[in-house]
Amino acid sequence: MIATPRRFGAYNGETGVGGLLLLFVLTQLLSGVLLGYQLPRTWAGFSGPTWALGADSSWFRPTLVYEAAMQVVRLAGIAIGLVMIVRGSSRTPAFYRAFLATVLLLSIVDALLIARVYAQLHVTLSAMGASTTGLGASRYVALTGDARTAAYALIWWLYWRQSERVRRTFAPAR
Numbered sequence: 001m002i003a004t005p006r007r008f009g010a011y012n013g014e015t016g017v018g019g020l021l022l023l024f025v026l027t028q029l030l031s032g033v034l035l036g037y038q039l040p041r042t043w044a045g046f047s048g049p050t051w052a053l054g055a056d057s058s059w060f061r062p063t064l065v066y067e068a069a070m071q072v073v074r075l076a077g078i079a080i081g082l083v084m085i086v087r088g089s090s091r092t093p094a095f096y097r098a099f100l101a102t103v104l105l106l107s108i109v110d111a112l113l114i115a116r117v118y119a120q121l122h123v124t125l126s127a128m129g130a131s132t133t134g135l136g137a138s139r140y141v142a143l144t145g146d147a148r149t150a151a152y153a154l155i156w157w158l159y160w161r162q163s164e165r166v167r168r169t170f171a172p173a174r
Contacts (some may be wrong), residue, residue: 017085024156025085032078035071042068057120063113070106077103090172096160106155111146114139170174 017025045064054061077099084092085157118139125132160166 018047019165020159020163021169024159025082027152028078029154030083033074035075035078039071039075042071053121056124057117059102059113059117059120063110063117065108066113067168070110073106074103087139088170093160094171095164099158100153104150105159107149107153111143111150112140114146118142128145136149 030040046068051061051064054064081092081096081099084095089095118135121135122132125135
């Protein structure tokens with residue numbers, strides 16, 4: 001008997017929310033909860049000492065606005081996508097491929113913005129003779145978060161693009 005290659009995500013023709021699709025749904029629920037939890041801290045950045053840092057970096061305030069908008073887009077996308085999954089919409093795979101590609105792009109742009117902001121803040125702090133150790137650690141945390149988000153989006157984008165379970169679960173009704 002000759003073994004034939006199986007497509008990624010195909011489990012003996014199974015359909016429905018199970019296997020990796022169930023794992024995806026659970027990670028989306030967890031991501032939504034975490035993003036919702038972080039939202040108040042994000043909004044707090046629009047005032048006080050955090051907002052005042054914008055005087056030292058022309059890119060800082062636009063980056064804060066971008067990151068807040070990115071959180072709202074991700075929360076909305078998660079909510080819309082989960083509703084589509086529950087309803088079994090045939091448009092769900094196309095939605096998630098577009099949404100995850102958008103999240104990937106947003107995280108790459110955010111990493112570029114963070115690099116720019118931290119470079120400006122480093123120059124300012126160095127000129128003042130202040131320590132930049134905390135700044136470097138903060139930059140590392142932010143870039144690591146963007147790398148995690150980008151990796152998550154890419155891996156799941158590939159799943160939604162190639163999975164037989166997804167294809168069968170959300171096949172258009174005939």
